[in-house]
Amino acid sequence: MMDQERxxxxxxxxxxxxxxxxxxxxxxxxxxxxxDREMMDQVLDSMDLEREKGVTIKASAVRMAYRGExxxxxxxxxxxxxxxVDFTYEVxxxxxxxxxxxxxxxxxxxxxxxxxANLYLALDADLTIVPIINKIDLPSARPEEVAQEVEDLxxxxxxxxxxxxxxxxxxAEAVLRAVVERIPAPxxxxxxxxxxxxxxxxxxxxxGVIAYVRVVDGDLRLDEQLLLMSNRQPVDPxxxxxxxxxxxxxxxxxxxxxxxxxxxxxxxxxxxxGDTLTVKANPAQQLLPGYRPAKPMVFAGLYPADGEDYELxxxxxxxxxLNDASLVYEPETSQALGxxxxxxxxxxxxxxxxxxRLEREYDLDVVFTSPSVEYQVLKTDGQVVAIDxxxxxxxxxxxxxxxxxxxxxxxxxxxxxIGPVMDLVTKRRGEVTKMEYLDAQRVLLAYEIPLSEIVxxxxxxxxxxxxxxxxxxxxxxxxxxxxxVKLEVLVGGQPVDALSIxxxxxxxxxxxxxxxxxxxxxxxxxxxxxxxxxxQGNRVISRATVKALRKDVLSKCYGGDVxxxxxxxxxxxxGKKRMRKVGQVxxxxxxxxxxxxxxxx
Numbered sequence: 209m210m211d212q213e214r215x216x217x218x219x220x221x222x223x224x225x226x227x228x229x230x231x232x233x234x235x236x237x238x239x240x241x242x243x244d245r246e247m248m249d250q251v252l253d254s255m256d257l258e259r260e261k262g263v264t265i266k267a268s269a270v271r272m273a274y275r276g277e278x279x280x281x282x283x284x285x286x287x288x289x290x291x292x293v294d295f296t297y298e299v300x301x302x303x304x305x306x307x308x309x310x311x312x313x314x315x316x317x318x319x320x321x322x323x324x325a326n327l328y329l330a331l332d333a334d335l336t337i338v339p340i341i342n343k344i345d346l347p348s349a350r351p352e353e354v355a356q357e358v359e360d361l362x363x364x365x366x367x368x369x370x371x372x373x374x375x376x377x378x379x380a381e382a383v384l385r386a387v388v389e390r391i392p393a394p395x396x397x398x399x400x401x402x403x404x405x406x407x408x409x410x411x412x413x414x415x416g417v418i419a420y421v422r423v424v425d426g427d428l429r430l431d432e433q434l435l436l437m438s439n440r441q442p443v444d445p446x447x448x449x450x451x452x453x454x455x456x457x458x459x460x461x462x463x464x465x466x467x468x469x470x471x472x473x474x475x476x477x478x479x480x481x482g483d484t485l486t487v488k489a490n491p492a493q494q495l496l497p498g499y500r501p502a503k504p505m506v507f508a509g510l511y512p513a514d515g516e517d518y519e520l521x522x523x524x525x526x527x528x529x530l531n532d533a534s535l536v537y538e539p540e541t542s543q544a545l546g547x548x549x550x551x552x553x554x555x556x557x558x559x560x561x562x563x564x565r566l567e568r569e570y571d572l573d574v575v576f577t578s579p580s581v582e583y584q585v586l587k588t589d590g591q592v593v594a595i596d597x598x599x600x601x602x603x604x605x606x607x608x609x610x611x612x613x614x615x616x617x618x619x620x621x622x623x624x625x626i627g628p629v630m631d632l633v634t635k636r637r638g639e640v641t642k643m644e645y646l647d648a649q650r651v652l653l654a655y656e657i658p659l660s661e662i663v664x665x666x667x668x669x670x671x672x673x674x675x676x677x678x679x680x681x682x683x684x685x686x687x688x689x690x691x692x693v694k695l696e697v698l699v700g701g702q703p704v705d706a707l708s709i710x711x712x713x714x715x716x717x718x719x720x721x722x723x724x725x726x727x728x729x730x731x732x733x734x735x736x737x738x739x740x741x742x743x744q745g746n747r748v749i750s751r752a753t754v755k756a757l758r759k760d761v762l763s764k765c766y767g768g769d770v771x772x773x774x775x776x777x778x779x780x781x782x783g784k785k786r787m788r789k790v791g792q793v794x795x796x797x798x799x800x801x802x803x804x805x806x807x808x809x
Contacts (some may be wrong), residue, residue, distance in 0.1 A: 212394045212464040217285045217422065218338075219303055220314035221330055222678065223320035227342040230374040231383070231475055232270075232286060232616055236574070238380040239272040240470045241452060254423060269420055270453040271587045276388050278577070284387055287407065287422075289326070297500070298408065300329050301482045304498060305407045305422035305466065308391030310383065310594040311358070315341045315349035317370075319359050319402035320620055320679040327362075331547035338386050339364055345373040357647065377643060394424075394464030401492040402426030404461075404485040405467075411530035415446050417479045421461070424496060428461040428469065435488040441478050442488055446470040456695040458519075466782040476530060479519075504536055504552025505613075505684070506559055507806070508597035509577035511548030515571060518547045524570040525549060528562065535562060538599070545575065550597060554662060578746040581659045584687050585613040587715070598708040601694045604745045610710075611687040616641070619670065621678040623651050636661035637712065660710070664701055697723055698748075699731065720750040726730050728752040 210678055222228040272284040289302040303309065313319055330337060340349045355366040372379030408420040421428070428434075434443040447470040449457040461467045462783045473479050482499040486492040512521045522539075531534050535594045536552040553559040559579065566572045582596045586608045595601055617638075621629050623645070630640070630653070638657035645651055662682065669676050695716055696708040707727075711719050719741030727740045731741050738754040760779070765773050 211460075212396065212398075213282070214282050215285070215394055215464045216282060216283055216308070216387050216391050217287065217306045217312060217464070217466055218308045218387055218391050219287045219289055219306045219335075220312055220325065221289065221299075221326040222342075223314070223323040223698075223730045224319075225314075227314065228312050229288075231310070231340070231342060231372065231380075232288060234372075234374050234377050234380040234753070235272065235284075235286065235384060236270065236383060236453070237377070238275050238316045241270065241272045256775045257373050257681060259599075268595055269451045271466065274384055274388065276385070281464075282388055285422075298481055299326055299500065300333070301405070301574045303330050303333045303335060304496070305405055306333075306335055307394060308338060308387070308679045309385070309535045311337050311339045311362075312342050313339065313342045313354055313358060315354050316346050317349045318354050319361060319646075324361075324620075326680065336391050336582065337362060337364060338383075338390055339369040340379075340383060341371050342374055344371045344378070345376055349396045360646075368723065385393070395556075395558075395650060396423065396463030397563075398427065398463045399458075400425040401490050402428055402485065403492045403496055405496050406479065406481055406483045406485060408481060409476055411476060412470065416472040416474055417476055419485070420466075420478050421469055422466050423461045423463055425463055425492070427463070428467075428486070432460055433488040434469070434471075434485050435491055436479060437484040437486055438480065438499060439478065439483075441473070443469070443473065443485070445471050445675055455627065459546045476532070504534070504582075505555055505659065506553045506581060507557060508543070508551055508553070508579045509540060509542065509548055509597070510537070510551050511542065511545040511575045513573035513576075514576055521549070521566070521572055524566055524572060525551075528565060528569075533560075534558070538805070542577075542599075545577075545642050545706050548575075552596070556667075577711060579663050581613055581663060582712065582801065583692070583710060585609075585684070586611070590764055598694055598710045599705040601708075601710065604693070609689045610692040612690045612692060614656055614685040614688050615659050615662065615682045615686045617657055617662065617680060617682040619653045620646075621651055621677055622649055625674040625678060626653070629653060629670065629678060629788045632666075632669055633657060634664065638697055638777050658688075658690065659684075693744050695720055695723070696743045697727060698743055699727070700738050703743075712719075712724055716744050719745070719751050724750045724752045728754055733757045742795045 220228045220232060268687055269285065269287045272286065274282045275286050276282055280344040287305050289299045311323070311327060313323060314571050327337070331367050338361070339355070341354050343349060344351050352366070353369050355369040358364060359366040360371060366514055370379055370382050372383060394614070402423070404421040406419045406421055406424045409417055412418050428448060430445055430448050434445060435441070436443060444587050447457050448459070448461060448467060450457050450461075450465070450467040453703060455468060458467070469485065471479055481501070483495045484492070484499070485626060510521070512518050525535070525537050534554050537549040539547070540550040541547050551699070552736045553562065556579065559576070563576060566574050580596060582594050585593050585602065587593065587606050588608050593602070598706050619629055631656050634707050636663070638654070638655040640655055642654035643651065654660065667680060691713045692710050695709050696703045697706070707723065709719070722744050731738060731740065731752055734756060737756045740752050740754065741748045765776070785791055
């Protein structure tokens with residue numbers, strides 16, 4: 209068993225694409241954890257999507273052996289964290305498992321919003337921060353200025369920052385030395401009852417759920433029955449081990465060590481991230497702090513493009529949920545789209561990832577309805593209901609008030625783009641809370657804004673208005689009452705449930721006009737006139753008509769009496785009227801797709 213004084217548990221925090229995974233590769237090489245033959249770029253990013261998007265989606269861990277000065281042997285546990293705001297809770301749990309963090313900042317871009325968000329999480333967890341200025345080999349690098357930025361932000365002297373080029377391998381040895389010298393050893397009680405923090409997990413078809421754990425107190429042994437403290441679920445461990453970076457079985461894990469437990473459990477719901485493992489025979493009295501169940505923020509309907517693929521989609525979602533406990537779904541039906549599922553996601557990026565994985569890994573063609581958020585509806589009879597599907601909103605006369613979720617957002621932008629950013633946020637009902645100049649060039653703008661206003665295309669507009677220079681971070685604030693109404697689209701007098709949206713009353717008319725105009729373009733012409741209407745409650749606020757296809761019934765009448773022509777036209781008119789009564793409008797799949805992409809141009 210390892211002496212705690214010679215263990216170092218640390219994490220790497222960085223903005224997307226600042227070189228976090230590449231630096232991890234260099235550390236693995238430097239410590240000889242992997243041979244040249246086993247080495248590849250971004251070892252810890254095992255998914256194709258992670259490599260393409262330049263962002264870690266699934267956290268991982270690896271144990272490295274390092275020989276310090278005087279030949280002293282150390283065990284370094286690198287706990288990698290996801291790199292996007294949607295996974296903030298997972299990041300916070302991974303940071304709780306560490307005593308220190310390497311703050312990686314791009315030498316050409318400086319501190320960005322995501323860096324700052326995860327840095328605050330690290331400071332909340334009381335971690336020792338080691339600043340690293342990466343990419344010093346770039347022509348546009350300005351390492352001294354960026355080091356000064358970090359000093360102004362954190363108070364850590366600029367001369368203590370380590371300059372590296374992860375791509376070229378420069379500075380990797382200095383980073384390892386700093387980890388050993390600056391990051392404190394774990395302070396667990398080896399003789400106390402076992403408490404182990406689950407900071408991540410994945411599903412293995414043979415061993416069940418494999419929990420990634422950091423032992424805080426006590427000993428984790430293979431021959432003792434364990435207990436999950438939040439749901440009192442007993443666990444018989446099948447295997448215990450460490451990451452090198454593959455799984456290597458051992459007999460036990462002592463206080464301060466990081467490893468894994470194969471639990472044999474069949475669903476991730478039983479073994480949640482942030483939970484505490486203890487021994488059933490002699491359980492700990494208190495959970496480790498900070499545990500909370502994952503809560504979806506964004507909801508969307510998910511339907512197979514071909515109705516026959518429903519069973520395949522259900523199986524694919526079940527398999528995805530085995531490795532992603534934060535994905536929640538339940539069956540739902542839509543008049544327009546048939547059978548599908550209502551899914552809850554941590555955010556838009558998480559939704560994007562699920563869509564890509566369904567299409568790539570399961571070869572499914574799927575349709576997502578427009579993303580919505582969860583509203584709290586207070587009814588006139590005093591009942592409060594949570595609504596995540598606009599089609600299920602009660603009638604207007606039964607609603608006392610609707611509360612919507614608000615977010616706190618932070619935008620980092622060059623000073624020249626303050627105007628366009630402010631214009632974008634105020635158009636989306638945002639309220640400014642703080643504006644702070646970080647230096648002569650860059651500004652931090654803090655706002656409060658409804659989640660529904662940023663959920664679809666806010667980030668795209670922000671990037672286009674600032675030429676890609678702005679970075680965004682967001683966190684939940686609270687629920688607030690709003691003047692919200694349901695906007696419905698009626699085609700031929702029939703409401704189309706999949707196109708219902710909840711909007712602010714001020715924006716209802718404009719949104720309704722856009723929806724109607726778009727539907728008019730995409731619905732094919734029928735043999736009768738088709739009315740497309742946008743309705744708010746019982747009031748139609750916008751209308752367009754798709755004109756009927758008409759046969760030229762007068763083509764055979766050359767010359768002759770006008771009454772003959774009129775008779776033919778009247779007969780055609782009566783036929784169209786009869787047809788409109790019984791006619792059904794088939795709305796093509798493309799119509800939904802194009803309407804869902806309806807942006808705020």
